[in-house]
Amino acid sequence: MMQRVNKQAVARAFGRAAHTYNQHAELQRLCGEKLAGFARKQQGQRVLDAGSGPGWFSKRWREAGNAVTALDLSAEMLEQARSLHTADCYQRGDIEALPFTAPEFDLCWSNLAVQWCSDLRLALTELYRVTLPGGQVLFSTLSAGSLSELTTAWQPLDLAAPVNHFLPVEAIALAGDKLPLRLKQETLTLAFADVLSALRSLKGIGATHLHGGRREGGLSRGHFQQLEQSWPRDSRGYLLSYHLVYGVMDRE
Template identity: 70%
Template sequence: MTQTVNKAAIARAFGRAAQSYNRHAELQRLSGEALFSLARGREQKQVLDAGCGPGWFSKRWRSAGNRVTALDLSPAMLNEARLGDTADAYQLGDIEALPFTDAAFDVCWSNLAVQWCSDLRLALAEMRRVTRPGGQVLFSTLAAGSLNELNQAWQALDLPAPVNRFLSEAQIAEAGSSLGLRLITQTQTLAFPDVLGALRSLKGIGATHLHQGRRDGLLSRHHLSQLAQSWPRDERGFLLSYHLLYGVIDCE
């Protein structure tokens, strides 16, 4: 349940995508709305948005009548959230070492961020630590089985697919087993008009950092043609599927 990650490189990757993020964040909005529906109470709360990105859901929580603290690993993302006046307070920080006192929040929320952590067990323990008795930890993450279309298409190039490995559902459940974690599963499939659209959707949200490093060189037209021939599609277009897990910890 641990992985070696370069936090500075992750922050830079998401920083480069800070201004384009909201234009490509369809998955994040879909998963966030599903996660939001699991909250017991949605007003007059002290909320931490852990891994806030440009602050889409910080603003969502704030508009519902809560006081929101936005936290992100990327200074550029945090600045984008600040420019949008999305929260009441802004904090640069790491989910695995939250810079807050115990029991500081009623809700600790994290939408599609913890998959970038090096130790999920530690990340969940930290979110639980800063949440008050009677509060909730709510998070979404990606699990094994995500982006299978990308993996399948890349086999045509005889190259490793540019995608990180995700923890299995069982591993994610084990990471939160001592915290009373409940998990809900969902598969979301997005469609794009062409291969470049699918790849740009990943680049546009900063999700192109590879923990194992990136191969040199750009994709040629021939490579793109090969990908288009082998990429799974239907009448909607070229597909990208995500295996989503929604986690709920009710704090006693």
């Protein structure tokens, strides 16, 4: 449940993607809409969007009739969210150390953000801590086996695939073993016209920080030709699969 995460590097990576994020965030939108379906209430709540990015779902919750606080590690993401008028309040902060001293929110929402935390147990405990009695915590994350196509495609290059380690579902469940956590699972597979489009989809949302560091140098034309040959694909195109885990906690 523990991993070393350079939060400043993560914030920089997502900050660089602040202006392109919404163009490439198909997975985030599909996942978030599924997650929203677990909410007991859709309006009249105080909502924390933890790991809000540029505020796609902050805006969704606000337009549904909720008072929304957008929280993110990245100042650039929050500035983009502010420019789009997505929330009522904007707060820079870390999910593992939420800047609220007492329960304030009816719904603590975190869509595809907690996989960037060092300690998932701490992140879930913090989200639960700031949720009001009778409220909910809803989060989504990625589990082991996600982006397996990248690993497969990189094998002929004799290079480490640019994929972070994701926790297995059992470890995600263990992180919430002292909390009223219920988990749901789903696999979503996206298809792209070519390898470059698939890679750009990851870069465009800022998901380019590797906890273990990056190798020096970029990919050559020969590397791209090898990737084209080895990347798993079907009639729809070049594939990227995501093993999604949805978490629900009802606050007592």
